[in-house]
Amino acid sequence: MTIEADRIDSVELCRAVAAFKAKGCRFVTITCVGADQRGAELLYHFDRELALSHLRLTVAGDEVPSICGIYSAAFLVENEIQDQFGLRFNGLVPDYRRTLFLAGEDSLPPFRRKSGPDQEE
Amino acid sequence: MAGTILPFGPQHPVLPEPLHLNLQIEDEIVVSATPAFGYVHRGLEKLADIRDFRQMIQVVERVCGICSMIHALTYCQGLEELMGIEPTPRARFLRVIWSELHRLHSHLLWLGLFADAMGFESLFMQLWKVRERIMDINEATAGNRVILSVNVIGGVRRDLDSGQTAWILSELAEVEKGFSAMSRTILHDYTVQKRTRGKGALSRSQAMELGCVGPMLRASGVSQDMRLLGYAAYGELEFAPVVEQDGDCYARCRVRFAELGQSIGLIRQAIAKLPAGDTSVPVKGRPPAGEVVARAEQPRGECLYYIKANGGKFLDRLRIRTPTFANIPALTVMLPGIELADVPVVLLSIDPCISCTER
Amino acid sequence: MGLIDKLISTARRSSPWLLHFDCGSCNGCDIETLACLTPVYDVERFGVVNVGNPKHADILLVTGTVNLRNREVLAVLYEQMPEPKVxxxxxxxxxxxxxxxxxxxxxxxxxxxxxxxVYVPGCPARPEAIIDGVVLALEKFRGKALAVL
Structure with a gap:
């Protein structure tokens, strides 16, 4: 059983998120499913009238566009993912530079895997 | 005096938990607020790598002691959905009873702390005295005052007999009498109104845009409550979300106060309709596989669990989005423009639970 | 030791003040510690008062695990408390x-x-156990305060 989610890449992300905002959706959170050297998989959750919608973003490398400009509340979760997975969110304000929970850029991101993320079945 | 930065916390008399705020102030007025975290961060989602999916119930109960029962409930419901297990009807009603007991004790705790933040210490003491009756019910029915540990995959571990349900009803009548006697003070006292009305107001659109949840959202006029999803036995009980329009600290106080009565009503309904039968179904077969999102309404609002399992003993990924995590961004909007002396009141109005936020 | 020091020492021994710091607890122990101060358990009957300033405190109550960030805060709080301390x-x-x-x-x-x-076990510790721990700490504190005299 998997979650039904629209698959997108980082170029389409901001437009897709802005579309959710235009529909009046509430931003719920971002989940980083896994990240390693090759890339990362993130889930964006939105709520409208108790129904959840999801976006599944796969990126290569560790650069992800930030959605702070659309939903300002995303700054907290994006900083958390920077801490835990060592990704970089471009355009993140305020950027804690991986000091939200941890000691900063010289600390190891504890959730980052050494091998690849699990491929979808 | 432009550009003075005042550190607030991490150890502060008004906060039971360490949260740090950098307040930029001009004279007595807050210009901007930047929260800083990490004082309670444990990284417990990572424990899913070394504890199997059944042991993780004990870990998620300790994400936060105040809403521990509902954390375990959300996690168990996620796994039940993944494994295709349907808990017994009796278990679903018992889950409602314990959830609402938790909401009652959490809201009474918050009302007390909120009164303390306003400098109203006698009200704090009175409310916590009433709250002890709920703690007694928790202890008598689950064996522990705070962390109930009643949830298992497929149901609950404990049962209530008819003597206990009758006793719970009589205790709840006392609790209701206790907080109703204080309603005039909490809702209509001149000092309380002076400290809370118009402070930290969020409009409906602001609250939606900032992703607020729970009583924060409902105080700003949005009728949203995860219990309407009908999980556990909520689909078979009658209730309507408590909604206020003003969006200020006073409205949040009113919402939470009204929810005390609502919770008692839900417990009474659940006890009246409590079906007979087993309290859990046996769980057999392979460990879960796949991914699922589970949501439940905690005292502080919507809680979201993302679980990804691969059919092995250990989960691939467990992600917990707690309600306070969603409410913290609102602080950066509510705090600018208010006086320094009102910072504790506005800060407490979101019902901050830092151990939830940082996990 | 002068008369004033002796007076202060006597006062502190009779009414030591508490400082509570949440290190990285799940809140379970914190709310039980707070419950100790409220009417049902009322730890104030032993002469202790909960304060927010480490410089006024004699007894430090710590709940929760130490993590990489709060250990400095904890060390600073301990440093700021005047001797003797428990x-x-x-x-x-x-x-x-x-x-x-x-x-x-x-x-x-x-x-x-x-x-x-003093170590108080429990997950979370019960209010009775916390009161017991505080009473033990009071005895230790009086011992330490008398040793300085």
Whole structure:
């Protein structure tokens, strides 16, 4: 059983998120499913009238566009993912530079895997 | 005096938990607020790598002691959905009873702390005295005052007999009498109104845009409550979300106060309709596989669990989005423009639970 | 030792003040510690008062695990308290790290950072156990205060 989610890449992300905002959706959170050297998989959750919608973003490398400009509340979760997975969110304000929970850029991101993320079945 | 930065916390008399705020102030007025975290961060989602999916119930109960029962409930419901297990009807009603007991004790705790933040210490003491009756019910029915540990995959571990349900009803009548006697003070006292009305107001659109949840959202006029999803036995009980329009600290106080009565009503309904039968179904077969999102309404609002399992003993990924995590961004909007002396009141109005936020 | 020092020492021994610091607890022990101050348990009958300023405090109550960031805060709070002082570690997490001991950001028990005088077990510790710990700490504190005289 998997979650039904629209698959997108980082170029389409901001437009897709802005579309959710235009529909009046509430931003719920971002989940980083896994990240390693090759890339990362993130889930964006939105709520409208108790129904959840999801976006599944796969990126290569560790650069992800930030959605702070659309939903300002995303700054907290994006900083958390920077801490835990060592990704970089471009355009993140305020950027804690991986000091939200941890000691900063010289600390190891504890959730980052050494091998690849699990491929979808 | 432009550009003075005042550190607030991490150890502060008004906060039971360490949260740090950098307040930029001009004279007595807050210009901007930047929260800083990490004082309670444990990284417990990572424990899913070394504890199997059944042991993780004990870990998620300790994400936060105040809403521990509902954390375990959300996690168990996620796994039940993944494994295709349907808990017994009796278990679903018992889950409602314990959830609402938790909401009652959490809201009474918050009302007390909120009164303390306003400098109203006698009200704090009175409310916590009433709250002890709920703690007694928790202890008598689950064996522990705070962390109930009643949830298992497929149901609950404990049962209530008819003597206990009758006793719970009589205790709840006392609790209701206790907080109703204080309603005039909490809702209509001149000092309380002076400290809370118009402070930290969020409009409906602001609250939606900032992703607020729970009583924060409902105080700003949005009728949203995860219990309407009908999980556990909520689909078979009658209730309507408590909604206020003003969006200020006073409205949040009113919402939470009204929810005390609502919770008692839900417990009474659940006890009246409590079906007979087993309290859990046996769980057999392979460990879960796949991914699922589970949501439940905690005292502080919507809680979201993302679980990804691969059919092995250990989960691939467990992600917990707690309600306070969603409410913290609102602080950066509510705090600018208010006086320094009102910072504790506005800060407490979101019902901050830092151990939830940082996990 | 002058008369004023003796007077202060007598006053502190009769009415030591508490400082509560939440290190990295799940809130379970914190709300039980707060419950101790409220009418049903009322730890104030032993002459203790909860304060927010470490410079006024004689007894430090610590709940929860020490993590990489709050250990400095804990050490600073302990440093700021005047001598003599007593530390009470509350709950399984404060004792050893408890259920979180293997989590990535956890250092362990309170005694890895500051010396602990009284250990109160439990997950979470019951209010009765916390009161018992505070009473033990009061005895220790009186002993330490008399030794300085």
């Amino acid at each position: 530390v009470v570690a509350i709950g399984a997490c404060g004792l050893s790290g408890g259920i979180f001991r293997e989590a990535p950001n956890v250092v362990g028990g309170v005694d890895k950072v500051i010396p602990v005088d």
